[in-house]
Amino acid sequence: MEFIKDFIEILLATCRDVLPIVILIAVFQLLVLRQKIPDLPRLIVGSICVVLGLALFLAGLEKALFPLGTIMATQLSDPAFIYGTDAVITHIDWKAYGWVYLYAAMIGFAAAIAEPSLIAVAYKANEVSAGTISTWGLRITVATGVAVGLSLGTYRIVSGTPLYLYILAGYLIVIVQTFFAPKSIIALAYDSGGVTTSTVTVPLVAALGLGLASTVPGRNPALDGFGLIAFACLFPIIAVMGYAQLMDWKTKRSRKNNGVT
Amino acid sequence: MKSMIFSIILKKLKDALTDLLPIVLVIAFFQIVVIQQPLPQMGEVLFGALLVVVGLSLFIQGLEMSLFPIGEAMAQALARKGSLFWLLSFAFALGFSTTVAEPALIVVAAKAADIAGQGGLIDPSEESLKQYAFGLRMSVAFSVGLAILIGVIRILRGWPIHYMIIGGYGLVMAMTTIAPQEIIGIAYDAGGVTTSTITVPLVAALGVGLASTIRGRSPLVDGFGLIAFASLMPMIFVMGYGLFIFR
Numbered sequence: 001m002e003f004i005k006d007f008i009e010i011l012l013a014t015c016r017d018v019l020p021i022v023i024l025i026a027v028f029q030l031l032v033l034r035q036k037i038p039d040l041p042r043l044i045v046g047s048i049c050v051v052l053g054l055a056l057f058l059a060g061l062e063k064a065l066f067p068l069g070t071i072m073a074t075q076l077s078d079p080a081f082i083y084g085t086d087a088v089i090t091h092i093d094w095k096a097y098g099w100v101y102l103y104a105a106m107i108g109f110a111a112a113i114a115e116p117s118l119i120a121v122a123y124k125a126n127e128v129s130a131g132t133i134s135t136w137g138l139r140i141t142v143a144t145g146v147a148v149g150l151s152l153g154t155y156r157i158v159s160g161t162p163l164y165l166y167i168l169a170g171y172l173i174v175i176v177q178t179f180f181a182p183k184s185i186i187a188l189a190y191d192s193g194g195v196t197t198s199t200v201t202v203p204l205v206a207a208l209g210l211g212l213a214s215t216v217p218g219r220n221p222a223l224d225g226f227g228l229i230a231f232a233c234l235f236p237i238i239a240v241m242g243y244a245q246l247m248d249w250k251t252k253r254s255r256k257n258n259g260v261t
Numbered sequence: 262m263k264s265m266i267f268s269i270i271l272k273k274l275k276d277a278l279t280d281l282l283p284i285v286l287v288i289a290f291f292q293i294v295v296i297q298q299p300l301p302q303m304g305e306v307l308f309g310a311l312l313v314v315v316g317l318s319l320f321i322q323g324l325e326m327s328l329f330p331i332g333e334a335m336a337q338a339l340a341r342k343g344s345l346f347w348l349l350s351f352a353f354a355l356g357f358s359t360t361v362a363e364p365a366l367i368v369v370a371a372k373a374a375d376i377a378g379q380g381g382l383i384d385p386s387e388e389s390l391k392q393y394a395f396g397l398r399m400s401v402a403f404s405v406g407l408a409i410l411i412g413v414i415r416i417l418r419g420w421p422i423h424y425m426i427i428g429g430y431g432l433v434m435a436m437t438t439i440a441p442q443e444i445i446g447i448a449y450d451a452g453g454v455t456t457s458t459i460t461v462p463l464v465a466a467l468g469v470g471l472a473s474t475i476r477g478r479s480p481l482v483d484g485f486g487l488i489a490f491a492s493l494m495p496m497i498f499v500m501g502y503g504l505f506i507f508r
Binding site: 018020021023024028029032033035037039042048049054055057061062064072076099103106109111113114123124125129133171175186187188191193194198199202224226227229230232233 | 280281283284286287288290291292295296298305306307308309310311312313314315316317318319320321322323324325326327328329330331334335338339342347351354355358359361362363364365421422423426427430433434437438445446447449450452453454456457458459460461462463465466469473479480481482483484485486487488489491492
C-alpha cells in the first residue's frame with residue numbers, strides 16, 4: 001500500500017514536469033502555427049509511455065538504488081572502515097580512501113550508462129552522423145569521463161583542495177582540446193557534459209559527496225559536499241574530445257602507412 | 262503481428278537490462294567483496310530493479326514515439342513559418358518553463374539559501390531565505406531560457422560553437438575569482454541540475470530538427486550544442502546573482 005502511494009506521488013510529479021511542455025506545444029500548434037498536431041494518437045501513446053516509464057524508473061530507483069547508494073556511501077566513508085579503528089582520526093591520510101575513489105569511479109561509470117538522457121542524445125547522434133558515431137561508443141566514452149571526474153572529485157573532498165582550481169584547470173584543458181579536436185565532434189562533446197547529470201547520477205553522486213564531506217574530519221558538508229556534479233559535467237567533455245582526437249590521429253596514421261594521402 | 266510486438270517488447274526489455282547491468286554489478290561487488298555485509302531488504306531491492314528495467318524500456322519506447330518527433334516537427338514548422346519572433350519565443354519558453362519547476366533546482370536553491378543564511382551573507386530570517394531561494398530559481402530558469410534562445414540564434418546564423426562556449430568558460434573563470442566562495446560550488450552544480458530527462462531529448466530534437474531544415478547547416482555540427490548552452494548559462498547567472506546580492 002505504502003508503495004502504491006509513493007508511486008502515485010512520483011507519477012503526479014512526472015506529470016507536473018511534462019505539463020509545461022504539453023501546454024507550450026499545444027499553445028504553439030493551435031495559436032501560432034494554427035495546424036493540427038500530426039499523428040496525434042501515436043503522440044499521445046508515446047507521451048503516456050514517457051511519463052509512465054519515467055515514473056516507474058524513478059520509483060524503482062528510489063526503492064532499490066538510492067537507499068543502497070546512500071548506505072554504501074556512508075559505509076565506505078566511515079572512518080572505522082577506512083582506518084580500521086574506532087579511534088578519533090585527527091590526521092587525514094588521503095591514500096587510505098582507495099576504495100572510495102574506486103567506488104566513485106565505478107558508480108559514476110555505471111550510473112552514466114543507465115542515464116536515460118545520455119541514451120537519448122547518443123541515439124540522436126548516431127542517427128544524424130549516419131552511424132559513424134556509435135551509440136555505445138559515445139556512452140562508454142562519456143561514462144569513462146564521469147568515472148575519472150568523480151574519483152578526482154572525491155579525492156578533492158578528502159584532500160580539501162579548493163574546487164575552483166580543478167574546474168579552472170579542466171576548462172583550460174577543454175579550451176586547448178577544442179582547437180585540436182575534429183570540428184564535427186565539438187558541439188556533441190560540449191553537450192555530453194550536460195546530459196550526464198540527471199535522474200540516476202545526481203542522487204547517487206550527491207549521497208557520496210555529502211557522506212564523504214560529513215565523515216572526513218575538517219570538511220564542511222555545506223561547502224565541500226557541493227561540486228561533485230561539476231566534475232561529472234566537465235570530464236565527459238574532455239573524454240569525448242580526447243576520444244575523437246585519438247580516432248582522428250589513428251585514421252591519419254593508418255592512411256600514411258598505406259601510402260594514401 | 263502479435264509475435265512481432267512481443268519480440269519488440271522483449272528486445273526493449275533486454276536493452277534496458279543491459280543498460281542497468283553495470284550498476285547491479287558495481288553494487289554487488291562492493292557489498293560482497295569490500296563492505297562484506299548482507300544486502301538489506303533483498304526483496305525490495307529486486308522489486309525496485311524490476312521496475313527500473315520496465316520503466317526504462319517504456320521511456321525509451323515513448324521517446325521515439327513522442328518527444329523526438331514532436332521536437333523535430335515543431336522546429337521544422339516554426340522554421341518554415343519564417344517568423345523569427347515566434348521561433349525565439351518558443352526557444353525561450355521551452356527553457357524557462359521546463360526549468361522553473363524542476364524539483365532538483367528547488368532543492369539546490371533551498372540549500373543554497375541555507376548556506377548563505379548560515380554564512381551570514383544574507384539575513385537568516387525565513388522570509389529572506391525564501392526570497393533568496395526564489396530569486397535564485399528565477400535567475401536560473403531565466404538563464405536557461407536565454408541559453409536555448411542564444412543557441413537557436415547560433416544554429417540560424419551558423420556561428421561556430423567553440424568561440425561562444427570558450428567565451429562563456431572564460432566568463433565563468435573570471436567570475437569565479439571575484440564571486441563569494443559560498444556560491445561557487447552551488448553555481449557549478451546549478452549547471453548540471455537544469456537539464457532534466459524530459460527536456461534533454463526535446464531540446465536535442467529541436468536543435469537537430471532546425472539544423473536539418475535550414476540549408477547549409479549540418480545536423481551534427483550545428484544541431485547539437487543547445488544542452489551545452491543550457492548548462493553553461495546558469496553558472497554565469499548564479500554567480501552574477503551571488504555578486505549582485507552580496508554587494
